[in-house]
Amino acid sequence: MWLVIVDASASTRRHQSLTDAKGLLAQVFEQAYRERALVAVMTASGNVPTWHVSGLKASKTLHDWLTTLGAGGGTPLLEALAEAASWLSTRQKRLVNEQQQVLLFTDGRLKEWSTLPRIECPGVLVDIERGPIRLGRAKQMATGLGMDYRHIDELKIV
Numbered sequence: 001m002w003l004v005i006v007d008a009s010a011s012t013r014r015h016q017s018l019t020d021a022k023g024l025l026a027q028v029f030e031q032a033y034r035e036r037a038l039v040a041v042m043t044a045s046g047n048v049p050t051w052h053v054s055g056l057k058a059s060k061t062l063h064d065w066l067t068t069l070g071a072g073g074g075t076p077l078l079e080a081l082a083e084a085a086s087w088l089s090t091r092q093k094r095l096v097n098e099q100q101q102v103l104l105f106t107d108g109r110l111k112e113w114s115t116l117p118r119i120e121c122p123g124v125l126v127d128i129e130r131g132p133i134r135l136g137r138a139k140q141m142a143t144g145l146g147m148d149y150r151h152i153d154e155l156k157i158v
Contacts, residue, residue, distance in 0.1 A: 001037065001038040001039070001040065001055060001091070001099070001100045001101075002028070002032055002037055002038070002040070002058075002100075002101050002102075002103060003039075003040045003042070003084055003087075003088060003101070003102045004025070004028065004039060004040070004102075004103045004105070005042050005043075005044065005049075005077075005080055005081070005084055005102065005103070005104045005105070005106075006021065006025070006041070006043045006044070006069070006105045007043075007044050007045070007075060007077050007104075007105060007106035007107060007128075008043045008044065008045035008070065008071045008072070009044065009045050009072070009074060009075035009077070009109070010045075010071060010072050010073060010074075011075070011107055011109040012071045012107055012128060013071045013072070014130065014131055015130035015131040016130065017107055017128040017129065017152075018069070018070075018071045018128070020128065020130070020152055021105045021126070021128045021152065022066055022069060024105075024126065024152060024155060025066055025105070026063060026066055028103065029058055029062040029063060029066065032058035032062075033058040033059065033060070033062075035058075036057060036058070037057075037058055038055050038056060038057055038058070038098075039053055039056065039057075039058045039062070040053055040054045040055050040056075040087070041053045041062065041065070042080055042083070043080075044075060044076050044077040044079070044080035044106075045071060045072060045073050045075070045076070046072065046073035046074060046076070047073065047074060047076060048076050048079065049076050049077075049079050049080035049083055052065055053065075054087070055091065075109065075110055077106060077110060078113055078116070078117075081104075081116060081117050081119070081145070082117045084102065084117075084119065085117040085118065085119045085120070088100060088102075088119060088120065088121060089120065092120065092121075100121040100122075101121060101122050101123060101124075102119055102121060102123035102124070102147065103123070103124055103126065104123060104124070104125045104126065104145070104147065105126045105128055106125065106126075106127070106128065106138055106141070107127065107128050107129035107130075107138060108127060108129060108135065108136070108137030108138030108139070108140070108141050109129070109135060109137065110137065110141075113141075113144075115144075116141065116144040116145050117145075118145075118146070119146070119147075122147075122148075123146070123148070124147055124148045124149075124150060125138060125141060125142035125145065125147045125148070125149050125150070126150055126151075126152055126155065127139065127142075127150065127151045128152050129151075
C-alpha cells in the first residue's frame with residue numbers, strides 16, 4: 001500500500017515545482033497500476049488536507065485526477081501528516097501483514113514546525129523546491145519524519 005501525500009500549496013506553483021512533481025507522480029501511479037498496488041492519495045492545499053483515494057487498487061482514474069491537480073492556498077501539510085499517521089496506524093492494526101510506504105512530495109516551505117508526527121512505515125520525501133533561492137527545509141523535514149530524502153532532480157526520468 002502506497003500512501004502518497006502531495007503538497008499543493010501556492011508555493012509549489014513557483015518554478016514549475018508542482019508541474020514536475022505531477023510528471024513524477026504519473027510514473028509512480030503507472031508503476032502502482034502495473035504492480036497492482038493499493039494506493040491512498042492526499043493533497044495538502046487550502047485550509048485542510050483532502051483525501052482523493054484511500055487504500056484502493058491503483059487505477060487509470062488517478063491520471064485523470066492528476067491532470068486536474070492545481071496549487072493554491074495555504075499549506076496544511078502538518079495536518080495532512082498527522083491525519084496520515086493516524087490513518088496508517090489504524091490500518092496497520094487491522095491489516096498487520098500489509099506492507100506500507102509513504103511518498104511525500106513537498107517543497108518544505110512551512111513557516112515553522114515544532115514537532116512532526118511519527119509515521120511508522122518506510123517513507124521517502126521528494127523535495128520539489130526549485131528556484132535560485134532554496135530554503136532547504138524539506139531535507140530537515142525528512143530527517144524529522146525519519147524518511148529518506150531525495151530531490152526531484154535526482155529522480156527525474158527523461
